[in-house]
Amino acid sequence: MIKDFRYLRPQDLQEALGMLREHAGEAKVICGGQSLLILMRQGLVAPEYLIDIKHLEELSYIRLDEDGLRIGATTTHRALEKSKELAERYPIIPEMEETLASIQTRNWGTIGGNLSHADPAGDPAPVLIALGAKVKLAKADGTREMALEDFFLDYFETALEEDELLVEISVPPVPARTGVAFEKFTIIGCDMGIVSATARVTLDEGGRAAEARVVLGGAAPTPLRAKGAEEVLVGEDLREELLEEAGRKASEECEPISDIHASEGYRRELVRVLTKRMLRKAWQRAAQG
Amino acid sequence: MKRLISLTVNGENHEVVVEPRTTLLEVLRDALGLTGAKEGCSLGNCGACTVLLDGKPVLSCLLLAVEAQGKEIVTIEGLAEGGKLHPLQEAFVEHGAVQCGFCIPGMILSAKALLDENPHPTEEEVKEAISGNLCRCTGYSNAVRAILAAKVKEEGER
């Protein structure tokens, strides 16, 4: 059973930040609760205060303009999956959301909660890192911004301070001739991935890779950029040996663990294969424009 | 510290006193006696506790009752009208889509949310809609047939 707590329901963001400051160290934020309530039921987390931000409409939005995309922290997975505008300009985001958990969890769970939970097997982080996303963190007395890549510190650990909230995710415009692809390996659909790979390729006018990103999920204590694999590709034409080489590099540089879902060796093999496949797919998408 | 909350369930307003840690599932089953929603895993995996919240399927085991204040909740008990089964319930019976029945309330509510939003789903869309509802008995085929048939039936009645 969940250990009881005091439930706080702020009216707006400012009040939520004030409550967080007042109860720093004794409070947890709850948004969709799709991760937190499981930890609380298992007795792994037992806060004195729970500050509910789920109903804060001011943090629930998907905004697109010439500067790119901004997503409010309390936006649900389902809203991202179903957004027509995203499907047009950032199709990889709905594509990734479609296989995240079940419809039920996507209806109530949020993007801010997912990133703050910092499960290295989470789906959105690698995709957003591949897109060059930043996160905005707010405290009672100000905000700061950082690359999403730097937000994750360790298993279930982020740069968030005790009195800080993740309020917004921003994504720059996607350059021309860019393709992105994501896939996770699961035993049953709508499950957490055992390993995921996201690849992003931007081609120059001659069809060579001007920029490449490979981001792995479930393969290290945090989402991991496989920089060795990325380097293999830059300046090159699409060739099968190159993809093989990139996959091999990624499988060497990742740091997976063995657990009940898969052994370390199995995860490395998955990383090799998925990296290769996703790079091929991203490249083909980039070539199509 | 206990709180008085008001919940709208199947169109009726209820005032209940709850501890903040109480889940919506616990309130439905223990305080309101609505035992249609089932507790399977309480970990978000099985979907047996699915209810509709403002028309959308959610897991009542992973929702605090205090969070459901002011929302419209529908459970399986709210589907039949005046003793007449909902077309989805009838279709499940007619197609033999029920074995032990444990997963069925959640599955029917997931299907209802689909049909309310998309009255002409494909077989693929039906499968996707109930993919968060695990069934250890039936193998799903008859449930999929039932949901597709319920769609046809609603059209027939219009």
Ligand SMILES: Cc1cc2nc3c(=O)[nH]c(=O)nc-3n(C[C@H](O)[C@H](O)[C@H](O)COP(=O)(O)OP(=O)(O)OC[C@H]3O[C@@H](n4cnc5c(N)ncnc54)[C@H](O)[C@@H]3O)c2cc1C
């Ligand atoms: C059955 C099941 C399957 C799942 N499958 C997947 C999957 O395939 N892929 C995947 O990526 N995820 C999966 N998840 C996890 C889930 O998608 C997310 O982690 C969840 O949506 C988190 O969002 P939430 O709003 O529910 O967060 P909560 O559970 O409310 O919070 C999670 C953590 O983040 C903190 N927090 C929440 N919001 C903020 C904020 N704005 N600022 C600072 N801290 C905050 C909380 O204090 C808590 O520590 C699954 C979950 C379940 C139950």
Ligand code: FES
């Ligand atoms: S009881 Fe299994 S998902 Fe809620």
Ligand code: FES
């Ligand atoms: S009918 Fe028994 S679990 Fe589905």
